[in-house]
Amino acid sequence: MIDLYAWPTPNGFKISILLEETGLPYRVIPVDIGKGDQFNPDFLKISPNNKMPAIVDADGPGGRPYPLFESGAILMYLAEKTGRFMPADVAGRYRVIEWLMFQMGGIGPMLGQAHHFRRYAPEKIPYAVDRYTNEAKRLYGVLDRRLGEVEYMAGSDYSIADMATFPWLRKPEGQGQNIDDFPNVKRWFAAIDARPAVQKGLQLLKEHQSSGPMDAKQREIMFGATQYQRR
Incomplete structure (x- = not known):
C-alpha cells in the first residue's frame, strides 16, 4: 500500500x-x-x-x-x-529522465511563476508578468517542436515524463498562452487527457x-x- x-x-x-x-x-x-x-x-x-x-x-x-x-x-x-513507464535500456531511460528534468526545472517552476504573477500577486508587476509569460511561451514552443518529431515527450512510448508535464498544461490561459498556437502540444494533450487512468x-x-x-x-x-x- x-x-x-x-x-x-x-x-x-x-x-x-x-x-x-x-x-x-x-x-x-x-x-x-x-x-x-x-x-x-x-x-x-x-x-x-x-x-x-x-x-x-x-x-x-x-x-x-x-x-x-x-x-x-x-x-x-x-x-x-x-x-x-520507464525504459530499462540506458538510452531510453535517460531520454525519459531528460524530459522529466525539463518539466522539473522548467515547465513547473516557470509556468507556476507565470500563473502566480498573473493571478495571485497582490499587485501586478509588469516586468514579472512579461518575464514569466514570455518564458512560458518559450517552453511551450520547445515542447511543441519536440512533439512535432515524436508522439510522446521521450519518443514513441508514453512515460512518466508525459505524466509529469500534462497536469501543468491543463490551464494554459492562466499562463497567458493559447493552446491553438501549439498544435503538437494540443494533439499530445488530447491523447493523454483521453486515457481513463488519467481521468x-x-x-x-x-x-x-x-x-x-x-x-x-x-x-x-x-x-x-x-x-x-x-x-
Missing part, C-alpha cells in the same frame, strides 16, 4: 495519475496547503521541504516502509518499482478542488511569513 500525501495541484496529480496507470493500491492523505498542513511536524518527517506530494511505501526496499518526497523522485521510484487520477481529492479566489488567510499561509518561518 502506498500512502499518498497530496493536495489537488499539478504536482499532486502527477503521482495520482501514475498510481492509477500502474494499478498500485494507494490511499490519499490530504495535505491542505491552504490551512498549513504542510508545516505539521509529522509531515515534515516525510517531506522536510514542507512540500507535497510525498509518499510512504509500506512495502519499500527490504520490505520496510519507505518515505519519499519530491514528485520527480517519486515518479522514478514508482516506475522502477512497477517496471512500467481517474485527476479526481484526486475532487471535493477539495477549488476554482474560487484564495482568501487572505490562505494567501498568507501560502505566500506570506508563515511559509518562510524556520522549522
